[in-house]
Amino acid sequence: MNFTDQLGTQHTFETTPKRIVSLVPSQTELLYDLGLEDAIVGITKFCVHPFHLKSTKTIVGGTKQVKLDKIKALQPDIIICNKEENTQEIVDSLKEICPVWVTDIYTIEDNNKMIQDFGQLFNKRTEAMKWLDKINFAHQDFQKFITDKAPRKVAYFIWANPYMVAGGNTFINELLKLNKFENIYDNNPTRGEAEQSVAKYEGRYPEVVVQKMRIQGDPDVIFLSSEPFPFKDEHAFELGRHTHHATTIFVDGEMFSWYGSRLVKAFDYFKKLQDRLGEPHLHSH
Missing domain, CATH: 3.40.50.1980 (Nitrogenase molybdenum iron protein domain)
Structure with missing residues (x-):
């Protein structure tokens, strides 16, 4: 299976990634909301939603500094990063461990693309579609609200x-x-x-x-x-x-x-x- 992340990097997976390390708090929350709680093995100390993950998952550092040995020990299939939140150095060093998926988000369209990508990548298309529908509905509703x-x-x-x-x-x-x-x-x-x-x-x-x-x-x-x-x-x-x-x-x-x-x-x-x-x-x- 071939996928391309938001920086244009191509990734190939034989099977759906089962062990995820997420280095971005908002993306950890999204993975949870897509029904991937069991697949998340490592998070940052800033991943505060949902709160209980801090006690059930391994904390691997922050968004700017990570403990590579801890991440390696988790044997992840994929590490999720973001261009703004994580440094190029971190991304480069993590590539030694496993594929690193980097998101790049400036607009609501970028955001929706990320959700769609995660749906395909983790075989959660239905859940991704539900969230996209909710976001699009709330967005349109807000645009009406703000007109005057x-x-x-x-x-x-x-x-x-x-x-x-x-x-x-x-x-x-x-x-x-x-x-x-x-x-x-x-x-x-x-x-x-x-x-x-x-x-x-x-x-x-x-x-x-x-x-x-x-x-x-x-x-x-x-x-x-x-x-x-x-x-x-x-x-x-x-x-x-x-x-x-x-x-x-x-x-x-x-x-x-x-x-x-x-x-x-x-x-x-x-x-x-x-x-x-x-x-x-x-x-x-």
Whole structure:
């Protein structure tokens, strides 16, 4: 059986892979939701959904550093990685052990392709189809919900000391756009242009000078993501000072950055978030 992953790497399997190591939290959740709990043998310490996997599966490290000997001992048939979450070095070193399947996700289409691929790869086509139907239904429903909402300028912070934001060409940015949130740090290169252009903000998660926020776009809303950095009220206060009128909101980072089956929950979450933003008392001056 021949399959091609999202980086264009070809893989050949004699039989359906039975022992899976997953090095991406959202993809671990997806594998579980596709009915593959028994096939998952190794996960990262950040794979927190569903919670019980942490006590029933072998923890093989994080997403950026893994314990190769632990992975090897699990004798996996396949290791699932992601271009953004895992480094090229990790992927290269894991290839010595077994085939490494790498996903690459910027858009909802990319996300759906991953689910379809997993359905074929692990012989879970029916389950994959069910999840794709749920996602597509929730997506269409949300698009109707959002039609009459006014666009808002936003900044989405993922880190402090130094302050870093989600820029363009990221899955987070894609979900912001879906919400009619105009990311003031979206440097806007398409995938093809990204290689050539010298963007206003370098990289997909640029460091930013918050003192310049007013002149760089002066957002209506500042989002502080719950992961990977634990933002506190003092960050919200400090960032708010550098805008004219922005409302600062703590948001669930998983809803904006996890792909896979999580998207179904994300659309519900976005509806609630939009309703919250519509409440008059939120607009602080």
